[in-house]
Amino acid sequence: DWTAASFIETEIDEIRRRVGSEKVLCALSGGVDSTVVATLIHKAIGDQLECIFVDNGLLRKHEYENVLTTYREHLKLPVRGVNASDLFLKNLSGVIDPEEKRKIIGNTFIEVFEDAISAENNFKFLAQGTLYPDVIESVSFKGPSATIKSHHNVGGLPEKMKMELIEPVRELFKDEVRNVGRELGIPESFIGRHPFPGPGLGIRVIGELTKERLDLLREADDIFISSLRAHGLYDDVWQALAVLLPVQSVGVMGDERTYEFTVALRAVTSVDGMTADWAHLPYEFLSEVSNRIINEVRGINRTVYDISSKPPSTIEWE
Numbered sequence: 001d002w003t004a005a006s007f008i009e010t011e012i013d014e015i016r017r018r019v020g021s022e023k024v025l026c027a028l029s030g031g032v033d034s035t036v037v038a039t040l041i042h043k044a045i046g047d048q049l050e051c052i053f054v055d056n057g058l059l060r061k062h063e064y065e066n067v068l069t070t071y072r073e074h075l076k077l078p079v080r081g082v083n084a085s086d087l088f089l090k091n092l093s094g095v096i097d098p099e100e101k102r103k104i105i106g107n108t109f110i111e112v113f114e115d116a117i118s119a120e121n122n123f124k125f126l127a128q129g130t131l132y133p134d135v136i137e138s139v140s141f142k143g144p145s146a147t148i149k150s151h152h153n154v155g156g157l158p159e160k161m162k163m164e165l166i167e168p169v170r171e172l173f174k175d176e177v178r179n180v181g182r183e184l185g186i187p188e189s190f191i192g193r194h195p196f197p198g199p200g201l202g203i204r205v206i207g208e209l210t211k212e213r214l215d216l217l218r219e220a221d222d223i224f225i226s227s228l229r230a231h232g233l234y235d236d237v238w239q240a241l242a243v244l245l246p247v248q249s250v251g252v253m254g255d256e257r258t259y260e261f262t263v264a265l266r267a268v269t270s271v272d273g274m275t276a277d278w279a280h281l282p283y284e285f286l287s288e289v290s291n292r293i294i295n296e297v298r299g300i301n302r303t304v305y306d307i308s309s310k311p312p313s314t315i316e317w318e
């Protein structure tokens with residue numbers, strides 16, 4: 001029978017056997033999956049592991065600082081922080097197509113990585129937090145369009161960087177990864193975090209990305225997520241997010257006419273992200289979040305709530 005404890009034991013043996021005395025590089029994303037992978041590998045081989053956490057400018061409000069602190073102080077992981085926001089935004093400027101965005105974000109990660117390790121590339125292995133659903137949706141889904149969305153964290157990296165991949169949770173679903181994380185002693189507040197896509201807010205600002213639009217979204221998202229926590233609703237939904245639409249509409253504020261952006265709020269219930277239903281959040285809650293966003297975030301004058309299920313919609317808008 002599968003248990004988190006036996007999984008950990010087997011994987012630690014396997015990692016030690018495969019890695020020997022070589023060095024492993026791990027890309028941390030701030031999410032549960034890569035954190036579990038890094039913690040597991042650190043447990044197996046200690047300081048033969050080195051982690052890199054990149055600020056791609058597409059993270060949520062204060063996320064870079066907060067996550068880096070958790071990695072270093074709570075999990076004692078050897079992490080190097082790299083701020084590459086400007087490079088990502090430059091490479092993404094003018095790009096509208098979602099798949100193009102994913103490709104550019106993936107390639108920019110490679111660029112930043114290569115840069116960070118170029119002088120001393122003595123890493124034989126690269127560890128990634130690829131999950132089973134990532135693998136099937138990206139690689140083997142043979143639906144009408146062959147691939148739904150190319151998850152940027154599958155493939156791409158190794159060939160260019162000449163490292164062997166280590167993907168210990170490749171056969172697990174999210175809830176199994178969380179159990180492994182708990183067993184490894186990762187704090188519950190971190191384990192319970194909603195999934196967050198690798199391309200981050202880059203696929204939640206619909207259409208063209210600018211620093212200004214990303215900042216607007218960060219504020220709206222922060223209000224939504226912190227309100228979910230404050231009302232004890234965060235754990236009732238599988239994932240919650242805000243999306244900035246490139247649509248301006250007319251509003252009125254005091255005596256002034258406004259012409260500002262719209263934010264779509266989305267919260268879903270799901271088991272593994274493969275299918276999802278929109279979360280039936282209380283009206284009073286939605287009303288409070290909407291009022292706060294519109295009153296507190298200058299540049300947004302309208303919010304809508306997404307009531308689509310997956311399929312046929314997807315969780316993200318891009």
Ligand code: XMP
Nearest residue numbers: 150151152153195197198199273314315316
């Ligand atoms: P969709 O939008 O396909 O999302 O219903 C299913 C789950 O996958 C996440 N997602 C991604 N994760 N890279 C990732 O690492 C991506 O490109 C990507 N696209 C979607 C999404 O947030 C949801 O949890």
